[in-house]
Amino acid sequence: MKDYLRLHFIVLLWGFTAILGKLITVPPVELVFWRTGLASLGLLGLLLIRRRPWRLPAADAARLLGVGALVAAHWITFFLSARLASVSVSLAGMATLALWTSLLEPLILWRKVRGYEVGLGLLTMVGLYIVSQAELGQLLGLGVAIISAGLSALFSVINSRLVKQHPPLKLTLYEMVGACLSIALFLPLYSHYFTNGKGLQLALHGYDWLWLALLAGVCTVYAFSASVELMKRISAFVVNLTINLEPVYGIIMAVLLYSWGVAGFEEEKLSPGFYVGTVIILVSVLIHPLLDRWDKRRLLKRNPVLT
Secondary structure, three states: OHHHHHHHHHHHHHHOOOHHHHHOOOOOOHHHHHHHHHHHHHHHHHHHHHOOOOOOHHHHHHHHHHHHHHHHHHHHHHHHHHHHHHHHHHHHHOOHHHHHHHHHHHHHOOOOHHOOOOOOOHHHHHHHHHHHHHEEEEHHHHHHHHHHHHHHHHHHHHHHOOOOOOHHHHHHHHHHHHHHHHHHHHHHHHHHHOOOOOOOOOOOOHHHHHHHHHHHHHHHHHHHHHHHHHHHOOOHHHHHHHHHHHHHHHHHHHHHHHHHOOOOOHOOOOOOOHHHHHHHHHHHHHHHHHHHHHHHHHHHHOOOOHH
């Protein structure tokens, strides 16, 4: 029970990231630069404290650094969506991760398309249509969140192969470094063409240091290392099913902040249609692991040699 409660706490922390992104005052690109830089230092420190090797051959390191650039693009679009729309709308768009994964896995891993995933994908599209019709004023933020979910699915599918070759902590360290370096290389171009003459805004104000420490240290380094440790005692199925609750926790927290009158969360007052569409999306997300497990059991009964 202690492990299950800890797992839900970790997922709660991940659901809190969009809220932290809303609270931090620096723009999304600078925010992700800070997050990945601090997370890299934290992960390196964790590996050194545990006396784990952290070096990789040049070819493997280059591959992981490249995946890190995808992670950076995902986080930038994720935090941008939370600025363009409410946190709840952003998380509703991010809930399409399972749909994206069902589309990308057959293409990248060369596995056959599963019929139930197509059906759940269509159900997700219905939910998205209802959400978009209910919140027309936040359509841009929803679209950016859907793109962010696609980027997340892409590097997650790639990581499903890479994690079999490298320890998870080491893999994450190189991807965080790759994300930070890719943003650093992009900063001159970004500063000149994408800041409307304001230049880089790396300076932190007020409680930004506190929110960044929570984002990088607690929501990234601690949450990831703790989730890996828990997978030694909890099945991957249970972990993945629980992770699907991330948008649920995030939306609940955002609505609570609005009801408590916290400044910056006025946009969380949403129409009933939004919640109807979001429930449809989340139902499709939560049903997916159950159908996936049923499909695997069916295949094992048909081909016992697979056991």
